[in-house]
Amino acid sequence: MxxxxxxxxxxxxxxxxxxxxxxxxxxxxxxxxxxxxxxxxxxxxxxxxxxxxxxxxxxxxxxxxxxxxxxxxxxxxxxxxxxxxxxxxxxxxxxxxxxxxxxxxxxxxxxxxxxxxxxxxxxxxxxxxxxxxxxxxxxxxxxxxxxxxxxxxxxxxxxxxxxxxxxxxxxxxxFRVLHSAMRTDGSWADYYAGEPADNRVVIRRAAHRKGLADAYVRQFTALVDETLDVLDRSRDDIAHFLINHGDRDMHLRLLDAIGVPGDRSVFLYDRLAHMGGADTLIALGALDAAGRLRPGELIMLATSAMGFSWGITTLEYQG
CATH class of the missing domain: 3.40.47.10 (Thiolase/Chalcone synthase)
Structure with missing residues (x-):
């Protein structure tokens, strides 16, 4: 790759x-x-x-x-x-x-x-x-x-x-791209959608439906385990786990679910909200700027999107 x-x-x-x-x-x-x-x-x-x-x-x-x-x-x-x-x-x-x-x-x-x-x-x-x-x-x-x-x-x-x-x-x-694992649950496809309003498109949510937070944890956990199986690695080998900056509570819940301590992630919620698809790159840049990366380390980028799709992109830092 x-x-x-x-x-x-x-x-x-x-x-x-x-x-x-x-x-x-x-x-x-x-x-x-x-x-x-x-x-x-x-x-x-x-x-x-x-x-x-x-x-x-x-x-x-x-x-x-x-x-x-x-x-x-x-x-x-x-x-x-x-x-x-x-x-x-x-x-x-x-x-x-x-x-x-x-x-x-x-x-x-x-x-x-x-x-x-x-x-x-x-x-x-x-x-x-x-x-x-x-x-x-x-x-x-x-x-x-x-x-x-x-x-x-x-x-x-x-x-x-x-x-x-x-x-x-x-x-x-x-950063060598070691593996990419992604999946979509189309049952959530209509939960958010755009509609025309005042010469622009605005996002509207459908009637509230329970279970999306649980789906996040379930899908991400499955993708992490799938990736580790392919790479013949364990959860202890995850040096850094970076996630879309959407919800701090979900961030913490996911880290707990996969057994990764908070000091192996990046939290920028005091100054940044959800900056779209750039979130995990912002976090990776913060690690790099702080000198927290070591050659050979495994870095997982956890991204999610309306649709609903989830992805785990695994990098190996080369130095």
Missing amino acids: GGIVDFDVCFPSARADIRAMHTASGVALAELASITHCESFPVLADGEQAWELALTAARTVLHRTGIDPSRIAQVVCAGSGEWDRPFWSPAAKVAHALGADHAHSFEVTNFCNGGMTAIRLLSTAGALREGEYALVLVSDRLSRMVDYSDPDSKALFNFGDAAAAVLLEGGAGR
Whole structure:
């Protein structure tokens, strides 16, 4: 399988604040704080576009690695499919801006599991030749699809925005992709869906249905065990377990279920909410910046998405 050479995350310039959410929705501040876990977090400003954030992250990665854009064979943009413009290719836009004129550019839609799905597709044997590169862009506009005036949508009020760029190569890179395990429970397909409202798409939830939290634990635990069986490793071998930054209580519950202590994960809830598909990359970057990674360590990225899909992407840090 291939590997991650480098990655970067770019944040937008505005912030969502729970006081403004309270004014718009009438939901109590304390309840909002229990959902967002922080008083404010990054979101797109008026006129700011997600593809531009992805472009900034990609330029940072290419500058840092010194890779010429002409060597990029694939540019993939992953997210919800609600791009900055309808019926449009953000991957093609970014590739052209970078000068990656020989690349095949396309999109992958799997919501907050999209980035890891794209990495899965591009890191399989034969997807990239030795010395060939691919760029995965994780880009979405989640905050723009939240209706803060609807108290029934309060579970989505923690949706923030961030964009990431991940450079893959046919070799091992800094983070070798060891395994990818994913599955979808389509019985939840209609639980969340978009609808047109005021010249935009907003996300609405269907009538409340119990069992989603249990499904998270059940699906993730099964995927962890499946991965460890394939790799002939044990849960004790998991050096770092990083999860989508959606719900702190679920984060803790999942760590407990798989037997991974909290100090083997990353918690950024004091300043960041759910930053879409960039969550686990933000956490991985935090580990790297803090000097907490050691060669040979096993890193699991647990991602989930509307649909509902779950994924465990396992990396080995190369140093």
